[in-house]
């Protein structure tokens with residue numbers, strides 16, 4: 001099975017939101033990635049619950065919530081989280097990480113831990129039974145259009161080996177940050193399963209989304 005695509009909704013042209021969602025549906029993307037930033041955990045503010053709910057009314061594509069916020073457990077109730085959605089919380093931001101992951105599971109969603117580039121993979125050893133995914137940040141979170149942190153490619157392959165050796169082959173690896181055509185190929189070879197596609201690949205000024213998604217699929221096939 002090929003890699004899955006989760007387009008970064010902070011990179012959409014908001015003036016053409018509905019049109020973009022329709023194009024993503026036609027292109028068959030597996031998820032929509034919502035970058036939720038609180039101005040504390042990361043130095044930026046982005047998508048809030050009202051915006052995300054308005055997209056929920058447009059489509060049945062499963063949502064991929066990426067909470068780049070402090071104390072994510074406080075915010076879980078404000079989002080319309082549904083069965084089959086992904087919810088990622090940062091290891092660095094959640095004091096009671098295991099409890100938060102359980103809360104996500106109880107909502108019927110797939111619990112995921114996100115790791116900043118400087119966070120080692122062993123930081124999630126004690127919650128391996130509580131997760132369906134690991135989100136490896138390949139840039140420092142906060143802004144689109146950044147350059148890849150090169151050591152994160154090695155981190156993806158290290159994580160893949162650790163998952164296989166530990167009996168967690170079903171845990172998927174998602175990658176986010178400068179997932180360009182070239183970087184996506186390297187990330188796929190290293191073991192990534194789900195690719196957050198942003199300004200580096202499928203959201204380019206003046207270009208149609210569908211052919212860009214088709215091209216992106218050839219990189220993660």
Ligand SMILES: O=C(CO)[C@H](O)[C@H](O)COP(=O)(O)O
Pocket residue numbers: 008011035139140141142143144145146176177178179180196197198199200201
């Ligand atoms: O979470 C993010 C940054 O924190 C964005 O999803 C991502 O970086 C956007 O993609 P690109 O790097 O391709 O512009």
